[in-house]
Amino acid sequence: MDNRSSTSLSSQAGLAAHATQPAGSRFSEGDTIVGATAAGVPVVRSSETSAQQPTSAQNRDASAPVQQQPKVPFYKRRWFIITQIICIPLGITLLFVILFPVVTAIAQLVVNRSQLDVEVATISFPQNNSFSLSLQGLVTHTGIIPAHIQFTNPVQVAWVQENGTETPIGVMTLDALSASHKRATLN
Numbered sequence: 001m002d003n004r005s006s007t008s009l010s011s012q013a014g015l016a017a018h019a020t021q022p023a024g025s026r027f028s029e030g031d032t033i034v035g036a037t038a039a040g041v042p043v044v045r046s047s048e049t050s051a052q053q054p055t056s057a058q059n060r061d062a063s064a065p066v067q068q069q070p071k072v073p074f075y076k077r078r079w080f081i082i083t084q085i086i087c088i089p090l091g092i093t094l095l096f097v098i099l100f101p102v103v104t105a106i107a108q109l110v111v112n113r114s115q116l117d118v119e120v121a122t123i124s125f126p127q128n129n130s131f132s133l134s135l136q137g138l139v140t141h142t143g144i145i146p147a148h149i150q151f152t153n154p155v156q157v158a159w160v161q162e163n164g165t166e167t168p169i170g171v172m173t174l175d176a177l178s179a180s181h182k183r184a185t186l187n
Helices: 004-009 056-063 078-113
Strands: 032-036 042-045 115-124 132-140 147-149 155-160 166-172 177-179 183-186
Touching: 177 183
Parallel strands: none
Antiparallel strands: 032 042, 115 132, 132 183, 147 177, 155 166
């Protein structure tokens, strides 16, 4: 029977002297990585042995093919950049072409549904062809988004009869209103 295990256990020779230090270790500061083997294992030459001849593993690395460069990320590739140059302006244009009519249609719908309820109307400084009118009331159904309402054109005032005919009375200008919580106060 061969008793090799007891011989090797009692041996004073250790493997620690032949092992390379782990990467990033404080013991590997003086070592220089020369290259890598075909399997990708780094070959280290310590500063004490740098003046000696290169080992056979280092000679093999010199004749080994050059490793491929790392793959370029997709966002740095030419096709992606060209695609973005075309898609971004096209997307912005479509956004405005589609969004502008939708927003204006929604705003017009809110204006059409709003109601002006006049609670008090006071006529002052009457003259033959004009007078001053002071109104108090509410504008309701102005929408859920707070808004600043401006009347850019004078408001046409007409008397609507029961049969639907309108008799124009006059024209008046209204001050700006601030609407919030679906209503605005007219004063």
